[in-house]
Amino acid sequence: MKSSLILKQLTKSYGTKTILNPLDLQVKPGEFVTLLGPSGCGKTTLLRMIAGLEQPTAGEIKMGERVFDSGRIHLPPEERGFGMVFQSYAVWPHMNVWQNVQYPLKVNPKWKSLTTQQREEKTREAIKLVHLEELASRWPQQLSGGQQQRVALARGLVMEPDILLLDEPLSNLDAKLRAEMRREIRDLHRRIGITLIYVTHDQKEAFEMSTRVIVLNEGRVAQDGTPEEVRAHPKPGFVQDFLAEMS
Amino acid sequence: MNIFEITLRSIALASAVSLFSGLLGCLFAWLVTRAEIPGRQRWAQWLALPYSVPAYLLAMAWVVIGNPTIGWLRHFLPAQGSYGFWGMVCVETTVAMTFPFLELKAGFEKLDPALEEAARMSGASPARVFRDVSFKLLWPSLLSGMALSFLYTISSFGVPALLGLPVRQFVLTTLIYSEFKMGGLTGIYNGFKLSAVLVAIVLVVLALSYALKRWQSRRGVTLVSGKASKPSQVHLGKLTIPVLMGLSAWIIITLVLPWTALGLSALASVAGDFRVSQWTLRNFKTVVTLADFQESVKNSLSYTVCVVLCLVSAGFFLGYLSVRRNKRWARVIVGASQISFALPGTVIALVLIYVSAWTGWLWDGVFWMLLAYGLKYAAIPFQMLSTGFSHVHPSLEEAAQMSGARRFKVIRDIWVPMLKTVWISAGVLVALPILTELTMSVLLTGPGRATLGTVLFQLQEYADQPSAAAMGFLILSFAVVGAWIQSTLISKRKNLT
Numbered sequence: 001m002k003s004s005l006i007l008k009q010l011t012k013s014y015g016t017k018t019i020l021n022p023l024d025l026q027v028k029p030g031e032f033v034t035l036l037g038p039s040g041c042g043k044t045t046l047l048r049m050i051a052g053l054e055q056p057t058a059g060e061i062k063m064g065e066r067v068f069d070s071g072r073i074h075l076p077p078e079e080r081g082f083g084m085v086f087q088s089y090a091v092w093p094h095m096n097v098w099q100n101v102q103y104p105l106k107v108n109p110k111w112k113s114l115t116t117q118q119r120e121e122k123t124r125e126a127i128k129l130v131h132l133e134e135l136a137s138r139w140p141q142q143l144s145g146g147q148q149q150r151v152a153l154a155r156g157l158v159m160e161p162d163i164l165l166l167d168e169p170l171s172n173l174d175a176k177l178r179a180e181m182r183r184e185i186r187d188l189h190r191r192i193g194i195t196l197i198y199v200t201h202d203q204k205e206a207f208e209m210s211t212r213v214i215v216l217n218e219g220r221v222a223q224d225g226t227p228e229e230v231r232a233h234p235k236p237g238f239v240q241d242f243l244a245e246m247s
Numbered sequence: 248m249n250i251f252e253i254t255l256r257s258i259a260l261a262s263a264v265s266l267f268s269g270l271l272g273c274l275f276a277w278l279v280t281r282a283e284i285p286g287r288q289r290w291a292q293w294l295a296l297p298y299s300v301p302a303y304l305l306a307m308a309w310v311v312i313g314n315p316t317i318g319w320l321r322h323f324l325p326a327q328g329s330y331g332f333w334g335m336v337c338v339e340t341t342v343a344m345t346f347p348f349l350e351l352k353a354g355f356e357k358l359d360p361a362l363e364e365a366a367r368m369s370g371a372s373p374a375r376v377f378r379d380v381s382f383k384l385l386w387p388s389l390l391s392g393m394a395l396s397f398l399y400t401i402s403s404f405g406v407p408a409l410l411g412l413p414v415r416q417f418v419l420t421t422l423i424y425s426e427f428k429m430g431g432l433t434g435i436y437n438g439f440k441l442s443a444v445l446v447a448i449v450l451v452v453l454a455l456s457y458a459l460k461r462w463q464s465r466r467g468v469t470l471v472s473g474k475a476s477k478p479s480q481v482h483l484g485k486l487t488i489p490v491l492m493g494l495s496a497w498i499i500i501t502l503v504l505p506w507t508a509l510g511l512s513a514l515a516s517v518a519g520d521f522r523v524s525q526w527t528l529r530n531f532k533t534v535v536t537l538a539d540f541q542e543s544v545k546n547s548l549s550y551t552v553c554v555v556l557c558l559v560s561a562g563f564f565l566g567y568l569s570v571r572r573n574k575r576w577a578r579v580i581v582g583a584s585q586i587s588f589a590l591p592g593t594v595i596a597l598v599l600i601y602v603s604a605w606t607g608w609l610w611d612g613v614f615w616m617l618l619a620y621g622l623k624y625a626a627i628p629f630q631m632l633s634t635g636f637s638h639v640h641p642s643l644e645e646a647a648q649m650s651g652a653r654r655f656k657v658i659r660d661i662w663v664p665m666l667k668t669v670w671i672s673a674g675v676l677v678a679l680p681i682l683t684e685l686t687m688s689v690l691l692t693g694p695g696r697a698t699l700g701t702v703l704f705q706l707q708e709y710a711d712q713p714s715a716a717a718m719g720f721l722i723l724s725f726a727v728v729g730a731w732i733q734s735t736l737i738s739k740r741k742n743l744t
């Protein structure tokens with residue numbers, strides 16, 4: 001039985017500047033949560049804290065019995081078991097598609113016991129999941145932006161993470177590719193039922209793909225609800241203005 | 248003397264220095280860019296400081312520290328003390344380490360942090376991330392830094408002269424100097440023969456570096472993402488204190504200890520007796536009242552001002568013409584300056600002596616000295632200003648033109664003030680090595696042309712070591728302060744861009 005991710009009074013500040021005010025949040029297994037908001041609202045910082053790439057100033061991050069951050073405890077990213085897809089794709093240029101996707105299975109202690117054959121089988125499955133079978137031996141420089149993003153997705157999924165974190169993964173793609181990738185990510189979520197936390201400033205992405213939308217403003221949750229609720233009944237003030245501006 | 252053996256020793260010395268420099272540079276660059284240590288910027292500034300310090304001053308200090316009979320650390324060192332091959336390796340490494348350090352630091356700063364973070368998210372430990380991602384992507388920067396360390400060491404004269412000659416361990420540069428000073432046609436002929444060997448080695452290394460750069464650009468790998476976020480820092484945990492102690496020890500060994508050794512030697516009334524009761528300012532007084540010293544200060548300052556003004560002005564216009572006006576000939580001059588920068592100072596000086604003799608001009612004339620400095624150091628302002636021009640968006644110039652400004656006014660009102668910090672820091676960066684230059688000066692100097700470097704070398708080698716320590720202490724203090732100002736200017740410039 002999978003547990004929920006729980007954030008308790010999570011805070012982040014740099015010197016005197018507060019990026020994230022005390023925030024409470026619970027993400028249930030299988031949810032597709034989108035953190036939506038304008039630049040500088042703290043959504044990427046929040047995602048990076050969940051990933052373990054940033055240390056919170058105060059508060060707690062835990063999942064069931066596993067405490068990731070609390071007081072002096074800070075579990076490094078490699079020990080959290082989360083996958084991540086970056087805005088810049090971060091596909092390693094010195095490895096081909098196959099090697100990129102297979103890498104987590106080689107280094108992650110969770111998959112140390114796999115035989116070479118099992119590892120290859122899992123890699124093949126992940127590549128198939130994102131429809132890149134034909135391009136497995138290609139180098140990143142030979143791929144388009146959309147194809148590189150698929151490699152990053154496959155690499156994030158191959159290790160069967162508890163949660164997959166996505167940091168504005170479509171913002172570097174053109175409109176046509178973005179629409180195509182939106183469909184693919186939504187289908188993937190439906191097919192494999194993985195928990196996704198997705199960061200974007202694009203409400204179209206948020207409403208089209210997710211099961212829950214959290215609107216952030218100046219480090220605070222401005223509204224939290226299903227896409228239908230947020231779209232139909234935006235809270236007066238910031239959320240209403242932000243959604244109106246974006247559309 | 249066996250030329251083959253001396254060539255091998257020179258190559259072995261340069262190889263050992265570039266190997267140790269590569270290892271240390273790699274470690275330090277990773278620590279100041281990726282590890283969670285307090286005051287990373289300051290550490291980076293301190294670690295890069297020896298770049299602007301003349302290595303022969305450090306060698307002078309290590310003569311005091313590691314002297315086999317009276318040195319402070321003689322009990323911890325081998326019988327030869329700081330003299331000999333390993334002494335040269337250690338002292339050269341303290342300066343040469345800055346080349347791979349700076350190359351790799353720049354590499355880490357340009358590298359998209361997401362590439363390393365993606366590996367950590369995949370489950371790789373920081374050590375594994377370094378091995379599988381950072382190193383695999385940055386090894387060309389490491390090799391290029393190590394090549395610079397190699398070229399620096401094989402061209403170096405001061406350190407082998409002070410730590411190698413007393414134990415008759417010649418390298419190519421010191422043998423060229425000895426042959427030339429011996430005089431006569433045979434000496435000059437031998438000097439040229441050895442210079443040819445030195446140039447051949449330098450050209451091979453340059454060709455390899457060039458091939459590496461070509462291969463890298465053909466590979467077409469883009470590592471820069473536009474830097475959306477700060478790289479996450481690796482928490483060192485229990486290792487934090489030992490790492491900070493190690494960094495402090497390095498700064499103490501490379502800068503504080505040599506500076507203290509020169510200072511105390513200058514204060515000692517009797518060589519080797521460092522008791523406070525025996526301190527005197529006599530050595531400082533002797534130096535500042537020395538006619539040679541006064542003349543050398545005047546000469547070095549006037550030569551430096553002259554060369555810096557010429558190079559920075561030329562660099563400004565070449566940068567403008569090559570980047571903004573796309574003039575091929577200007578790009579060729581900027582590119583050629585890189586080659587003369589890599590050539591050993593000894594070789595440049597010998598070629599100029601030959602040209603001056605051939606043209607019939609006086610070889611000890613100031614002109615040749617200035618030309619030698621110009622040839623050796625032109626690459627620094629030429630490259631820095633060209634890069635500066637390429638970093639400024641063309642629309643800023645076009646906006647001035649659209650406002651009605653003519654070309655000269657655009658240069659005066661837009662480019663000169665916008666690139667102020669670049670040309671000032673380029674000037675400081677050129678001024679420091681010229682002011683204390685030794686390698687070319689010892690060969691080109693003549694009556695009335697003494698420089699700080701040559702007077703110091705004469706004092707250390709032949710006349711008065713306590714006075715040499717006093718002079719060395721003053722120059723080292725000046726060099727460290729100058730280097731600090733220059734690095735502060737550079738960090739300000741980075742903040743602006």
